[in-house]
Amino acid sequence: MPFDGLALAAISRELATLLSGGRVVQxxxxxxxxxxxxxxxxxxxxxxxxxxxxxxxxxxxxxxxxGTNESLSFFCTMLRRYLVGGRVVRLTQPNFERVLRFEVATHDDVGRPVTCTLVGEFMGRHANIILLDENATIIDARKRYTRDVSRYREVLPGLPYLAPPVTKENILSLDEEAFIDLLMQLPVETPVAGALQEKIDGLSTVTAREVVFRAGLALDARLEQCGAYEFSRLWTAARSLFEAVARGDSTPTLLLAEDGTPLDFAPDDLSHIGAARRIASNMNQIVNRYHAYMREKAQFEALRRELRRALKTERKRVEKKIRILSEIAGAEGEAAEARRRGELILMNLHRITKGQTRVTVEDIEHGHNVEIPLKPHLSPAANAQAYFKAYGKLKEKVTRARAALHDLREQQTYLEETETDLEMAVTLRDLEEIREELAAQGLATKKTARTRTKEEPQPLVLCSTDGFRILVGKNHRQNDYVTFKIGRENDVWLHARGVPGAHVLIAADGREVSPAAIEEAAALAAYYSRGRNETRVPVDYTLRKYVKKPKGARPGFVIYTNEKTITVAPSGPGTPLQEK
Known part of the structure; x- marks a missing residue:
């Protein structure tokens, strides 16, 4: 939901109670x-x-x-200079505008008492934070701009502050007749919710629709469908909502989806929106929770895009090298031909004289004649040695290419597995673990030491229907942690057969693991793999003691023996599994 004037009114009221008389310490x-x-x-x-x-x-x-920003902006240093040590005098919101004034009593450079005001203007792309002195002169602003940007005002240090233009009416200063006249200034085909939002200060789309709903009108009702009765209902519903927020009698509400994802918030209940859950709390807590989720979601998507780009770039580089080296590795026949030519020259030295450019000899082994190019400035024996030397170079080239191809194909497999990990990631922490792993190999930008993840990996922990703990690694780091840090030799280890995917562990805890638990864990292993969209996926399982990590192997790579295979339909967390 947009941060509208009603939401700010509820926040401003709470802040005035909590902060007035307090001291700005940082x-x-x-x-x-x-x-x-x-x-x-x-x-x-x-x-x-x-x-x-x-x-x-x-x-x-x-x-x-x-984390705090290591390089402070000049604006932040000015705020420290003028506000730190001062006492909060008052917090006010002009009417229901999206503007908050934060007044602080402090002292100037020569010790005289002054009042500085921090003005927050929360108006979308025009949003700004501006510091004023006691004469309402601009000290500095988060966004400075001239008349080239805004014809209405300039925001520059030393200029007098000019408040944003007010184009809407405060409903608490209107009577019912004035309210109706205001709406009727608009074309009759205007939706009622849109008319309220356009003419009444403090409403966003969602709160305007709530007023319409409380008035008993259809959410898509138009002005032409309203008579005196409907306008009176609108007036009553709108006025009562604003008065409740102004008095502090409203119930700030956060709407949640079934999985706990925040959907929307408002300074009072949004009865026109269906939601799995509703949480009533104070407005500051609700807005903080909503935006914490939105912030993490934005960071999650941005980091996933960054890692996708890094993996795609590296995968294209590896695939290009594989194509080139595959051509070189396929030159073994050319090497064999060079050796055979050298041997045929040696067998026919008596027929060749220096200065010849080519010779035709019989290849008894293959039963046909062969024409062999010669270098005229070399003797017959030297021509043979030249072919043997070419054979040696080609053979060495092929051998090196095949060794490099082996490493490149392993790298290609690793990148494919990491791409699967990326798609399985659920939290920002999952992605940060993947970034750290890639950064260690020079494939992603490293985080600073200050913000690097130091905590242990956090695999998914679930419980089977019969009480066995099941752990799911969602990336290479978590896979190694689940298998070799948490796993005990008699635990059951599972992995989707032949495709990149999660290491899944059933903690035996001294009991014999049930077939039901194995089937549920196998469904999870199938779900957290590249085969999750298949109808049936084969999953290998074995005891943890039969899973080994070769020395020097890449993260997440293991070999295992004594496995059995079960074929299951992929199934994610949820019934019958319960997340712990």
Whole structure:
């Protein structure tokens, strides 16, 4: 949901209660270039996040702890200079505009008391964060721009601050007649929700549709379908929603899908949207949770695209070398021909004289005559030696090419397995583990030491219907961890036969593993493999003690013996498996 004026009103009310009178103790920038002002009030410390992102502009308290940005922007240094040490005087929102004013009482360079104001304008691509002095003069801004960018105003240090233009009405300052007149200024074919959003300050598409729903109208109703009764219902529904948010009587709600994925949020319940779950909480917590998920989702998709590109580039390089070396490796016949020519020259030295450019001799072994090119400046014996030398070079070339092809085909298999791991990744952590593995081989950009993942891998942990713990590695690092760090010699190890996929382990814990548990684990091994879209997949299983990792083998590579094979339909987590 867009961060609308109603959501900001609920947040502003909560912030005023929590932060007024507190002291600004720090200002920093996170990796996303968002500003965080740290306010201490009493024994509690609050991190207030400000974002001018064109898509995710917002302000709210955050519990997320991203790494700080090592190279601070000039704007952040100015915020530190003017705000740190100051006391929060008030937080205000003009009407229901997407603007928050954060006033801080502090002292100037000569010790005089002054009030600085941090203004957050959360208006999509026009979003900005601006620092003002006590005379409403701009000290600095997150986004500076001139009239070349905006004909309405310039945002530059030293210029007077001009607030964004107000083009909509505050519903709390209207009576019912004025409200109806305002809507009727629009063409009669305008959807009611669109009319509300266009004329009333503070509404986004989703909250405008909620007003329409609460008024008892169809969500796609148009103005021409409304009479006095419908307009009165709209007035009552809209006014009551805004008044509830302004008083703090609303119920901020987060809507979740069945799998717990956040769908939407609003400062009051969105009764017109069906959702598997609804969570009521304070507005700051809801917005923080929603955007933490959206942030991780965006990071997940960006990192997956980056790794896909890296793997695709490397795979094309490897495939090109395989094609070239395959041609060289196929030159064994050419080498044999060079040797045979040298032998035939030696057998016919008495028939060849220096200066000849070619000679035709009988190849008794193959039963036909052979014409052999000669170098006229060489003696017959020297011509034979030249062919033997060419044979040696070609033979060595073929041998080297075949050895390189073996390594390249192993690399090709590894890249295919990693691509499968990439598609099986569920969390950002899964992708970061893959990136670290690729970075160690020079195939991806390394993370800095400050942000490198140091924790143990986190494989998927499930429980079979009869109580056996099942572990699933979703990448090479997790596979090695599951098989060789967690696995015990009498645990059951599984892997989809002949295709890249996960190492799956059934922890025996001193019991005999049941056929049902093996079948369920095999279904998981099939699902977390390249064969997941097949109807039936063969899966090998054996005891962990029969799984070995050759010395110097690449990550995730193992050999195993004493296996049995079961054919199953791929099945992911869920009934009858329950995630722990």
């Amino acid at each position: 200002v920093y920038e996170n990796e996303a270039r968002e500003i965080v002002t740290v306010v201490r009030r009493g024994k509690k410390k609050y991190d207030l996040l400000w974002s001018a992102h064109p898509q995710w502009a917002r302000v709210h308290l955050t519990t997320h702890e991203p």
